Amino acid sequence: MQELLKIRGLTVRFYTYEGVVEALTDVDLEMGRKETLGLVGETGCGKTMTALAILRLVAEPGRIESGAIYFSPDGDKEPVDLLKLKEAQMRAIRGSKISMVFQEPGAALNPVYTIGNQISEAILVHRRGEVAAKALSSVTRKLKEGEGLLGTLFKPFRRLQRRLYSDISRSERAFIPRIIGRIPLIRGLLWRLNSEAAKIAVEMLKEVEIPDAERVAKQYPHQLSGGMKQRAVIAMAIVCYPKLLIADEPTTSLDVTVQSQILELLDRLKDEFQSSVLYITHDLSVAAEICDRIGIMYAGRMCEVGSAEEIFKKPLHPYTRALLAAVPEPGKEPRPISGSVPDPLEPPPGCRFHPRCTKALDLCKYEVPGMLEVTKGHLVSCHVIEGGRVAGSD
Numbered sequence: 258m259q260e261l262l263k264i265r266g267l268t269v270r271f272y273t274y275e276g277v278v279e280a281l282t283d284v285d286l287e288m289g290r291k292e293t294l295g296l297v298g299e300t301g302c303g304k305t306m307t308a309l310a311i312l313r314l315v316a317e318p319g320r321i322e323s324g325a326i327y328f329s330p331d332g333d334k335e336p337v338d339l340l341k342l343k344e345a346q347m348r349a350i351r352g353s354k355i356s357m358v359f360q361e362p363g364a365a366l367n368p369v370y371t372i373g374n375q376i377s378e379a380i381l382v383h384r385r386g387e388v389a390a391k392a393l394s395s396v397t398r399k400l401k402e403g404e405g406l407l408g409t410l411f412k413p414f415r416r417l418q419r420r421l422y423s424d425i426s427r428s429e430r431a432f433i434p435r436i437i438g439r440i441p442l443i444r445g446l447l448w449r450l451n452s453e454a455a456k457i458a459v460e461m462l463k464e465v466e467i468p469d470a471e472r473v474a475k476q477y478p479h480q481l482s483g484g485m486k487q488r489a490v491i492a493m494a495i496v497c498y499p500k501l502l503i504a505d506e507p508t509t510s511l512d513v514t515v516q517s518q519i520l521e522l523l524d525r526l527k528d529e530f531q532s533s534v535l536y537i538t539h540d541l542s543v544a545a546e547i548c549d550r551i552g553i554m555y556a557g558r559m560c561e562v563g564s565a566e567e568i569f570k571k572p573l574h575p576y577t578r579a580l581l582a583a584v585p586e587p588g589k590e591p592r593p594i595s596g597s598v599p600d601p602l603e604p605p606p607g608c609r610f611h612p613r614c615t616k617a618l619d620l621c622k623y624e625v626p627g628m629l630e631v632t633k634g635h636l637v638s639c640h641v642i643e644g645g646r647v648a649g650s651d
């Protein structure tokens with residue numbers, strides 16, 4: 258597996274008035290290129306926190322205490338530890354190499370701007386050079402065609418525009434266009450940038466299979482259905498062709514048919530843009546549908562990682578088994594997991610799942626199990642498995 262992301266010993270704590278919340282403890286995880294990895298677990302187990310830590314967006318009073326997140330967007334270069342980057346370097350990665358789609362599409366959209374405007378803005382931030390190149394070729398064409406009185410009248414402006422667009426297309430942070438872009442009246446000279454970005458925005462809406470994209474681009478978020486909004490948010494997240502797309506429960510607020518359409522869409526986009534997807538869900542059956550590998554989390558720790566097939570056919574961790582038994586299936590009575598997720602202010606010692614585990618040993622109550630690679634790529638953190646006691650039995 259060619260590695261894109263390697264997380265080692267990631268620990269996140271929240272320092273609250275009630276005490277210290279152990280949001281993530283010593284999490285290890287790997288992701289390959291062009292791979293879809295599912296992160297599954299009950300509420301509060303640290304799925305979103307893992308994603309936020311990757312983007313370094315853990316908000317106060319949360320703190321990334323220790324660990325490393327090695328990211329290698331360009332296969333030939335040395336991986337960088339995201340946790341060691343300066344904030345400015347991290348900003349350059351966020352939304353360009355790594356982007357995220359959140360659970361609630363409404364929250365990611367600004368209600369006072371049209372959908373087209375919001376996507377154009379993302380395009381102008383992440384693909385300014387490409388947009389400027391398009392604007393340049395259009396203004397050059399106009400200069401060539403420029404005959405008649407109007408053409409002659411506009412010639413000096415178009416020459417100036419050509420110069421500015423060619424500057425931006427050579428360097429996205431070109432000095433003179435940047436200054437001009439900030440001066441009210443004169444910044445109108447750069448209007449073609451907006452109109453080219455708007456054209457790309459419509460293309461992106463078509464890419465995420467929004468029918469009548471031209472019309473939708475002119476609409477405001479409240480005029481769209483939940484599924485359409487989520488598609489628009491996905492369009493915004495992929496404008497920069499991210500190497501890693503994080504989707505945090507993107508389909509939970511949608512009905513079942515729309516859910517499966519969105520899953521298909523993500524799968525197609527992943528292939529088309531050669532991205533990897535970190536898919537967060539509490540629903541194992543959804544993960545099974547689209548993921549190559551699955552990581553199961555419990556109370557801030559990773560308890561099992563393996564290929565989707567192994568997780569379903571040979572689940573090892575008692576928690577994974579319990580999650581699988583809880584998946585509703587026709588003709589089978591789902592068995593909900595007894596007990597509840599522990600209080601993150603006081604996680605149980607030893608294996609955090611031991612109070613709910615039917616197979617728990619004495620050892621589980623005080624010693625944290627290590628990660629054991631049972632078969633290639635299938636890792637589990639469980640004393641019972643380590644002792645070879647439940648392997649193969651139920």
Ligand SMILES: Nc1ncnc2c1ncn2[C@@H]1O[C@H](COP(=O)(O)OP(=O)(O)OP(=O)(O)O)[C@@H](O)[C@H]1O
Pocket residue numbers: 271273278279280281298299300301302303304305306307317318319539601
């Ligand atoms: N602002 C905060 N203050 C204190 N604790 C927090 C804060 N944000 C998150 N946490 C804690 O971090 C832990 C992990 O939360 P996280 O949001 O990652 O869970 P999750 O797996 O995404 O759950 P869900 O399925 O409900 O989205 C939880 O125990 C939560 O209580």
Ligand SMILES: [Mg+2]
Pocket residue numbers: 304305306505
């Ligand atoms: Mg979450």
